Amino acid sequence: MTTTLDKTVLDMTEMELREVNTTLQAAAKAKANEAFVITNPRGSHAMAVGLDGPINVTIKGSTGYYCAGMNKEATVTVEGSAGPGVAENMMSGTVTIEGDASQYAGATGHGGLLNIKGNASSRCGISMKGIDIVVHGNIGHMSAFMAQKGNLVVLGNAGDALGDSLYEARLFVRGTVKSLGADCIEKEMRPEHIEILKELLEKAGADARPEEFKRYGSARKLYNFNIDHADEY
Amino acid sequence: MCGIVGLFLKKDELRPQLGDMLTDMLITMTDRGPDSAGIAIYGDETDGMVKITVQSDTPDEAFADLDAAVCAVIDAPVTIKVVDTHAVLTLPEAAEKAAIAFLEEKGLRIMGSGASMEIYKEVGLPKDVAARFGLREMGGSHGIGHTRMATESAVTTMGAHPFSTADDQCLVHNGSLSNHNQMRRKLAKKGVFTRSENDTEVGAAYISSRIAEGATLGEALEGTIEDLDGFFTFVTGTKNGFGVVRDPIACKPAVMAETDDYVAFASEYRAFADLPGIDAARVWEPEPATVYFWER
Numbered sequence: 033m034t035t036t037l038d039k040t041v042l043d044m045t046e047m048e049l050r051e052v053n054t055t056l057q058a059a060a061k062a063k064a065n066e067a068f069v070i071t072n073p074r075g076s077h078a079m080a081v082g083l084d085g086p087i088n089v090t091i092k093g094s095t096g097y098y099c100a101g102m103n104k105e106a107t108v109t110v111e112g113s114a115g116p117g118v119a120e121n122m123m124s125g126t127v128t129i130e131g132d133a134s135q136y137a138g139a140t141g142h143g144g145l146l147n148i149k150g151n152a153s154s155r156c157g158i159s160m161k162g163i164d165i166v167v168h169g170n171i172g173h174m175s176a177f178m179a180q181k182g183n184l185v186v187l188g189n190a191g192d193a194l195g196d197s198l199y200e201a202r203l204f205v206r207g208t209v210k211s212l213g214a215d216c217i218e219k220e221m222r223p224e225h226i227e228i229l230k231e232l233l234e235k236a237g238a239d240a241r242p243e244e245f246k247r248y249g250s251a252r253k254l255y256n257f258n259i260d261h262a263d264e265y
Numbered sequence: 266m267c268g269i270v271g272l273f274l275k276k277d278e279l280r281p282q283l284g285d286m287l288t289d290m291l292i293t294m295t296d297r298g299p300d301s302a303g304i305a306i307y308g309d310e311t312d313g314m315v316k317i318t319v320q321s322d323t324p325d326e327a328f329a330d331l332d333a334a335v336c337a338v339i340d341a342p343v344t345i346k347v348v349d350t351h352a353v354l355t356l357p358e359a360a361e362k363a364a365i366a367f368l369e370e371k372g373l374r375i376m377g378s379g380a381s382m383e384i385y386k387e388v389g390l391p392k393d394v395a396a397r398f399g400l401r402e403m404g405g406s407h408g409i410g411h412t413r414m415a416t417e418s419a420v421t422t423m424g425a426h427p428f429s430t431a432d433d434q435c436l437v438h439n440g441s442l443s444n445h446n447q448m449r450r451k452l453a454k455k456g457v458f459t460r461s462e463n464d465t466e467v468g469a470a471y472i473s474s475r476i477a478e479g480a481t482l483g484e485a486l487e488g489t490i491e492d493l494d495g496f497f498t499f500v501t502g503t504k505n506g507f508g509v510v511r512d513p514i515a516c517k518p519a520v521m522a523e524t525d526d527y528v529a530f531a532s533e534y535r536a537f538a539d540l541p542g543i544d545a546a547r548v549w550e551p552e553p554a555t556v557y558f559w560e561r
Contacts, residue, residue, distance in 0.1 A: 075534035094534045094548065113548050115534060116518060134518065134550055153550045154515055172515075173553060 044072040053081060060085035060106055075115065080108050083125070100127045103144060119146045122163055135172070138165045141182065147236045154191065157184045160201055166236035176203055177213065185232050187240050195248055203248040204229055206240055215254045221247045267426075267439040268294025268412035269519075271500045271507050271530035273559050277406075279526060284403030288395045290529070290536040291410040295391045297439075297532055298412030301425035302394040303386025305435040305502050308405035310381040315358045315432070318376040318384045319368055320351050320422055327373060328352045338367045349397040350422075351376065353383050361432075374422065375460070377429030381405075381504055384435060386425040406561065409502045409530075411437035417445075417464040428466040430459070431473035433504035438465040439517045439532055440496035448493065468493060472501060486510040486556040500530055508558035515553035522546040528559045 042052050052070060059066045060083040067088040073079055077096040080089045083106035091099070094112030104123040113131035122141040129137075132150035139155070141163025148156075148165070154172035157165050162181040170188035177193070179201035189207035196213020202225065203216075212218075221243075229242035270290040274283060284306065291302060310316075321327035324347065331352065332345040339360035346353045356364055358380075365375060376384040385398040391412045395401065411426035418424045427435035442448075445464035448471060452459070457474045459466045471493065475485035482501070486508050489499060498517040501508045509530055511519055522529045522537050524546045529537055537543045551557055 074538035075536075077535075093544070096533055096535055113520075113534065115520075132549060134520070135516070151549075154553065173513075 039067045039069050041069045041071060044070060044074060044076065049076050049079065052079070056080055056087065056089060057082055057084065060087040060104075073112075077115070080106075083108070094131065103127055113150065119144075119163075122146060132169070133167075138163050141165070143182075145232075145235060151188070157182075157201070160184065164232055164235075166232055166238055168236075168238055170207070173210070174213070176201055179203075183228060183232060185229065185236070185238075185245070187238055195250070197254060198248075198250040200250060202228070204245040205248065206245045209246075209248070212248065215251045216248055217251045219247045219249045221245070266297050266414045268297035268532045268536070269409070269437050269439050269498065269500050269530065270294060270411075270532075270536050271407075271409040271437075271502070271509070273407040273507055273528040274526065275528070276526050280406060281404040283405045283408055284399075285401045286527075286540060287408050287410055288400045289539045290531060291395060291400070291412060292392045293536045293538070294410075294412040294532060298414045299390055300415055300420045301386065301388045301413040301422075302391035302411065303384065303413075303425045303427055303437075304395075304398075304400055304408055304410040305377065305382055305384045305427040305429070305437075306400075306403050306405045306408040307381045307433070307502065307504065308383060308403065311355070313358050314355050315361045315378055315380060316383055317354045317356070317361070317364060317368065317378040318351055318382075319354065319373040320376050320386075321373055322350065322422075324350050324352070327371070334371075335364050335367060339363050348385065348399065350387060351385050351398065377427070377435060379429075379433030379504065382429070382433045382435065382502065384427055384429055386411075386427065387422055388420055388425065407502065407507055409435065409437050409500050409507055416441050418462045423461045424463050426465060427502065428461075428463065428469040430457075430466065430470040431477065433502075434469070434473050434476070435502045436465060436469035436472060437500050438468060439498045440512070442468060442493055442495035442497065444494040464495070468497065468499065469501075482508050482558055482560075483556050486558070490554050498532070503560070506558060506560035508556060509551050510556045511551055511553050513554040519551050520548065521551055521557075522548045 065086045070091045073093045075096045081101040084104045087106045089108045096115040098117040100108040101120045106125045109128045114133045116134040119127040124144040126145045128147040133148045133152040136155040137152045138146040139158045146165045148167045151169035152167045156171045156175040158177045160179045160182045164183045166185045173191035176195045180199040186205045190209045192210045193213035195216030226242045332343045336343040343356045426437040429435040442464040445467040472485045498511045498519045
């Protein structure tokens with residue numbers, strides 16, 4: 033462990049993953065708002081997980097499964113691509129991926145901002161529960177499946193079955209949508225949505241105007257059992 | 266879970282390092298598949314000659330004077346290279362069928378055959394399998410490898426990947442096929458037979474049979490999306506390169522990297538960590554139900 037100016041460098045050729053995570057978790061809990069740089073991550077799994085407090089972590093390279101899972105208040109930046117399940121069940125704080133994110137990025141996230149500068153693959157924001165996700169590129173199929181709350185903003189295109197079985201999350205897509213999932217429909221973009229989107233695009237440093245986006249949401253037809261459909265089962 | 270790796274070199278001067286690079290990738294994928302490991306390597310070839318890779322549990326006995334015995338049957342020159350439980354016999358292409366029939370009759374397991382392809386696979390930890398075969402020292406233009414966590418058939422040499430069902434063609438697979446018995450019967454009706462109970466071998470046989478019927482590698486891989494049911498990330502090797510395809514659901518992971526020197530495939534980015542120039546490589550996830558291939 034070396035300290036330069038105000039940043040502590042943790043080199044993963046010298047430290048085990050568990051030691052790195054323990055160091056980060058302790059610093060987060062201390063709430064001293066320390067800054068850490070992790071070098072040589074070599075695609076390791078479960079990096080910078082369970083950070084419960086204000087701390088700034090920069091990972092110099094690509095990460096494996098479940099990076100920054102359960103994040104709370106911390107700011108985590110991956111200067112590379114992230115494997116499956118990045119920022120899973122995030123509660124608050126900011127997670128930024130400079131490259132691409134693999135499947136189920138931000139799954140079940142309750143809050144905070146997940147900012148993906150590249151593309152996200154399938155099942156992005158699956159079962160999201162309040163998180164804001166901004167993807168500067170495209171997203172894959174089955175994104176926002178059963179999403180309950182929060183905002184998913186996509187500057188590029190969306191894959192098949194966007195927002196299948198959606199509850200109350202808002203989906204904003206600038207490009208094309210390959211297909212909408214069951215009970216997901218295009219909705220009117222009202223002034224309050226332009227406001228929400230403007231703020232999110234600014235926070236994510238995204239070069240796009242809110243007016244360029246379409247909004248998708250739940251048709252709310254799956255909320256209750258429809259007696260007229262009884263014969264179909 | 267299983268681990269897959271693949272490496273296709275764009276520059277001939279890297280050929281001597283192929284085995285070394287692939288071995289590191291394979292060992293990194295041990296967590297995903299610790300019960301068996303295998304590799305198909307596309308190396309040197311001689312005009313008009315074919316290489317047959319065979320395996321025996323009793324190599325000392327089985328490989329003693331095997332070249333002479335095959336030579337006597339096919340009446341042509343045969344050379345043998347013994348590598349642990351495997352042996353590679355090189356003989357004239359025209360005598361391939363007769364030689365394979367004789368080798369099978371002797372109870373040897375055929376791993377694969379082709380002008381440039383050699384296949385090495387065994388039960389055990391990837392690092393041990395790699396050391397037994399001296400994979401690090403092997404050179405070639407491209408290769409694919411697999412670390413297995415068995416689900417669909419027993420942990421045996423014949424259940425390990427890669428599977429080869431035609432000359433210079435092989436397949437590695439992460440996932441499981443659910444219509445493999447039905448497809449096995451369909452293929453059998455066309456005279457295409459498999460050697461094991463394994464689902465992946467059926468996938469390999471499907472691709473080979475499509476190519477034999479005149480399909481291109483791309484068309485055969487497209488066909489897997491329609492005709493095979495289940496979960497798969499496939500990497501297939503051919504004499505000239507390799508191809509990648511994932512099922513439409515794409516829950517089995519895949520990542521690719523490309524530089525001026527190589528194209529690499531792996532189940533996880535970790536497998537790329539030691540590749541030269543990886544920090545500057547283009548890294549991306551192959552799209553679901555999309556065929557990719559690289560050929561020289």
